[in-house]
Amino acid sequence: MxxxxxxxxxxxxxxxxxxxxxxxxxxxxxxxxxxxxxxxxxxxxxxxxxxxxxxxxxxxxxxxxxxxxxxxxxxxxxxxxxxxxxxxxxxxxxxxxxxxxxxxxxxxxxxxxxxxxxxxxxxxxxxxxxxxxxxxxxxxxxxxxxxxxxxxxxxxxxxxxxxxxxxxxxxxxxxxxxxxxxxxxxxxxxxxxxxxxxxxxxxxxxxxASFNRQNLHYEVRQKRKTSYNELLTLIRKTNGSGIIYCLSRKRVDELTDRLQRDGIAALPYHAGMADTQRSENQTRFIRDDVQVMVATIAFGMGINKPDVRFVVHYDLPRNLEGYYQESGRAGRDGEPAQCILYFSSGDIRAIEWIIDQKVAPQTGEPLEQEQRIARQQLWQVIGYAESAICRRTVQLSYFGEAFPGNCGNCDNCLYPKPVEDWTIEAQKFLSCVARCKERFGMNYIIDVLRGSKDKRILSNRHDQLSTYGIGKDRSTEDWRVLSRSLLQQGFLDETNDGYGILRLNALSWEVMRGQRSVQVALIHRAGQMDTQATSKLRAEAELLFDRLRALRKQIANEQSLPPYQVFGDSSLKLMAQQQPCTLEAFAKISGVGSYKLSQYGSRFVEEIRAFCEAQGITPRYSSLEDPAPIELPIDSPPHPVLSRTHFLTLDLYQNGLTPEEIAEKRDLKLSTVYEHLSLLLEAGQAIHLDAIVAPDRQTAIEQAIETVGAVSLRLIRDHLGEQYDYGEIRLVRAKWRSTA
Missing domain, CATH: 3.40.50.300 (P-loop containing nucleotide triphosphate hydrolases)
Incomplete structure (x- = not known):
């Protein structure tokens, strides 16, 4: 053309x-x-x-x-x-x-x-x-x-x-x-x-484009004995799928097995598995048949699943570029998602061992250039994990993008760490870089500051510099923390060639002239890093959104498609908010093209109409003239529309199966079975609740509902505490509504 x-x-x-x-x-x-x-x-x-x-x-x-x-x-x-x-x-x-x-x-x-x-x-x-x-x-x-x-x-x-x-x-x-x-x-x-x-x-x-993914919440946590329980709680609280990255195949298999034993629908993915098994596991994850994929970095590149709600790095990633890519698989639909990195010194040793294995296949000689690049990248990741400044500032500066900080959506911005004035130490460090003619990396400068007798220092006559030995009062690790902080705050530059040569810039000279102060976070020793409960989990989606997700899953199964290929979560939320009850109005929803309108429009419009009739709701929008969000009156007694899948669950329950047994027999998530039973309860079907939830716990949940209302499961659980799970709260709320 x-x-x-x-x-x-x-x-x-x-x-x-x-x-x-x-x-x-x-x-x-x-x-x-x-x-x-x-x-x-x-x-x-x-x-x-x-x-x-x-x-x-x-x-x-x-x-x-x-x-x-x-x-x-x-x-x-x-x-x-x-x-x-x-x-x-x-x-x-x-x-x-x-x-x-x-x-x-x-x-x-x-x-x-x-x-x-x-x-x-x-x-x-x-x-x-x-x-x-x-x-x-x-x-x-x-x-x-x-x-x-x-x-x-x-x-x-x-x-x-x-x-x-x-x-x-x-x-x-x-x-x-x-x-x-x-x-x-x-x-x-x-x-x-x-x-x-x-x-x-x-x-x-x-x-x-800007590398800033504003919908992602970034957090670093110290890896402890309790970290698995934290992970388990995160998965159970999250209404959506997630990816957990591990450093080794062995860790993937161990963690998957442990999650499965704790009732989590999780599958493994790593290069040690057969191609057919990897492909099958990936397909099941994409199609929402399982909630969690536990994987090495072999999984993920190009995986087109937009509704991943969390990505957890259970081990330290090898470089910042890879971490950005892997964590960025969360929230591709633009909705809020969490990115959590667990950090321990043991992970550093494991990655250093992996780096040492980079050798020429024929001779076994070390690939020194590759090893240098990998070590520099590792220290950049460590600097990110230990940093007290905005996580986005560190990430984006790696890609050459300036960010002012105070993003409001990372642990460091929401819960700032205490800092100390290290201006004098920074002046010593930067002066040493200047006197060494900006020709060396971090470790060499630290050795000069601490008065090392290394033969390179002696042969370069750097033991005669005025900065030689002036940093003996600080440990090597203290100086490393300062160096990484100076790089992250833009007070120092570094070549990205594997050698990491330190270079001064205009801000460096301002610090040395006393025109700028340098604040550094208090150094966390092993086991001291704060673990903040910073994750602000979103409230449960509105009832219509849940219905539309169920319909989407049904259509996807019929056509052997991943659910998001029918419609993305963002489109479903607009449908739930705007309740388009005509095909003309439905066609105006973002994500609805002419092809999908003809393929799926009638079924979704029919579902929305049935929902509105069952709830006694006059549809707010037959067109999209007023796109303001709708608050569904879900505190009023609902009359759910039941389908064949709900009655299949009812038949199994009436035949004596427990919710856990129903989930296993039907290959459903346990949370889905609880949702079915809840809808059946609300519709007046005979569900013997005492056999599932102890009467005293029912009483406590009902009292919580009377206090905070029945709109949000999240608010009810926050009021009760973590000893109550969403399944039992959902069931009691259904009973409460049916008699309200």
Whole structure:
């Protein structure tokens, strides 16, 4: 398409609504899409949940030819293709999971012009057989562009380097007229330059979005004997799914087993498992059949599950870039989510051992450059964990983005740690960096300050400096804490080349001249780090939202889809708030495109109408003229609409099965069984509550309801304390409502 044929954004907007159901673009998307459809090379750095995929998916509908999407993971390409097909877009993938007949059928689809996006792994793209096939596509249909997803894999300075990505420049040389779009969620300045060089991007349009994910709550906790119980409480309190990352396969298996024994629907994922088992576990997690995935870093890249409500790093991550990527898998739908990191000195030793194993496979000689980079990255993670300043300030500065602090959504901002004035120590440290001519790293400077007799110091005659030995009154660890604090607060710079050479900047000189003070958090020794109960868990979703989630799950099971591919949580919440009772009003909900309107609209509108009739509610909005949130009158006696699944649970209960046995027999979460029983109670079905909840506990729960109301399970439980669980509170509330 020539430049004078390039669609304007006025023409692009209807396509956005028709195929993806959105009324407006996210920040940066319009400029990226305009650059793409005008034929420019493009580099997109956009955090998880920012809408990277749309940047190449939408242009594929407005361009001549096929968009070739290079994706490193089979699960990722399958997931995106399913979502595109569910939106009525011609997309397919070719990978090693397909039989030869499937490959031939898909090739025929491509030649018939039915496919707009073709997903392939880099290994297949680079094979001679596929390149010959690509030549045919280029000659017949045309290639609109190459979209290189997870482009950080091209750089050895990234957190997930893959050598085959380096060869993609050969494809660019083969098709010099085809533009290229490179996309990734995380990339430092060095990685960005490497991507441009390795993929030979020509004067690319570059978009670097803010790395600030405002909906994520960041917290670091000291790992203790009680940490498992904290984790268990978090999972039980959270109404949604989560990921727990561990450092080793053994830890994954042990933690999964322990969670399962404590009644948590959890599955493992690591490289030691068979491919089929990993794939099955991943599918069950994506489809909400289990709540928790316990995994090594082998899990997650490109996993398109937007409604993950928490990500816990049960062990220390290896680098900040990886941590940002992994924790960023929470809350991709923009809703609040928690990111918790457990930290202990034992994890440091474990990672150092892993770093020591980086050796050349043929000779066994240490890969010194890789080890240096890995150690520098480890100390950056430790600095993040120990930091007393805003977590976002530390994270974003790693990617070269300035952030003023006081985010209001991390443990350090909500519960500031006590600090001490270390200006004098900072002046000593920075002066030593200056006198050593800014040619050395942290450990060397500390050795000079503490008067070390190391032969390098003596040979450099740095034992003759005025700063030599002036820091003997502080421990090595004290000086390390100060050094990391100076880096995080911007009072000092560091080269990112594995050597970590310290460099002074303008703020360094202001500190040395006494124009700025330096505050450092009180140092936490092992076992002293505060554990703040900082997580503000959201109240239970409104009853209609729960009903719509159940309907979504039913439809997803019927079609073998992940639930979020039907509708995302954000769309369901808008439906619950605005109660659209006509297809016309339903079509205006964000996330409802013409395809999904025709596929699912009638069933969702029918469910909303039935809910309103059962609750005695006059629908507030038959259109979206007034989008203000609705407070559902759920304190009034409800009359729930029961379905077949509820009566299946009732039959099993009346046959003598306990809720736990029903959950196991029906392969449901225990919380789902409690929800069924609650709805049955509210509808007047015979449920003998005394057999499930002791009468004295019923009395206490009823008294709490009288005090705080019946709207929020969370408020009731807060009033009662953690010795009461949500299941029994839900049941007693149902009984209370049925007699209210």
């Amino acid at each position: 020539t430049s004078d044929q390039t669609p304007t954004l006025d023409l692009v907007q209807p396509t956005l609504k028709q195929y993806f159901g959105y009324d407006a673009f996210r920040p940066g998307q319009p400029q990226i899409i305009q650059a793409a459809i005008s034929g420019q090379d493009v580099l997109v750095i956009m955090p998880t949940g920012g809408g990277k995929s749309l940047c190449f998916q939408l242009p594929s509908l407005l361009s001549t030819g096929i968009t070739i999407v290079v994706s490193p993971l089979i699960a990722l390409m399958q997931d995106q293709v399913e979502a595109l097909q569910d939106n009525g877009i011609g997309a397919t993938f070719l990978n090693s999971t397909l039989r030869p007949t499937d490959v031939r059928d898909r090739a025929a689809q491509i030649h018939r012009g039915e496919i707009r996006l073709l997903y392939v792994a880099p290994e297949r793209l680079l094979s001679e057989q596929f390149l010959a096939f690509l030549d045919q596509i280029h000659d017949r249909q045309g290639i609109a562009r190459f979209a290189i997803d997870e482009a950080h894999c091209v750089s050895e300075w990234g957190h997930d380097f893959r050598p085959e990505y380096r060869q993609l420049k050969d494809v660019r040389s083969r098709y010099p007229d085809v533009p290229c779009m490179a996309l990734t969620a995380t990339a430092t300045d060095r990685v960005r330059q490497d991507i441009i060089e390795q993929l030979e991007l020509r004067s690319p349009f570059i978009h670097i």
